[in-house]
Amino acid sequence: MSLKNDKFPSSVAFEAINDSLQSSEADRKDAIKQGNAVFAFTLKNKAGETESWHIDLKEKGAVGTGLGTKPTVTLSLSDEDFGKLVAGQANAQRLFMSGKLKIKGDVMKATKMQPILQKAQPKAKL
Secondary structure, three states, X not given: OOOOEOOEHHHHHHHHHHHHHHHOHHHHHHHHHHHOOEEEEEEEOOOOOEEEEEEEOOOOOEEEEOOOOXXXXXXXXXXXXXXXXXXXXXXXXXXXXXXXXXXXXXXXXXXXXXXXXXXXXXXXXX
């Protein structure tokens, strides 16, 4: 199942994160231990369409489409800003403070996302 959606160019990062989680059992277990949550993302593209993905770091250590089961935290932002966040060109705190990133749920869990997003950096060509 492809996680990439051509209408959302940065969605390739979800595939890279999933590949990273699936490549090593030790990395996957470590990510679950660090994250211990279901992170949901709702991205909005330039056409105004929205799509959701989730990273399950509570049980499975996998990425899927949709919001997942009972997300611990949901992050809503533009496709472009998500791409910058994954590429390390944007700071989540600044996006949040400027209103470009909306967070629902456990805000403290959202702070645990950066190391997980960094797993996509070398692989995702954004």
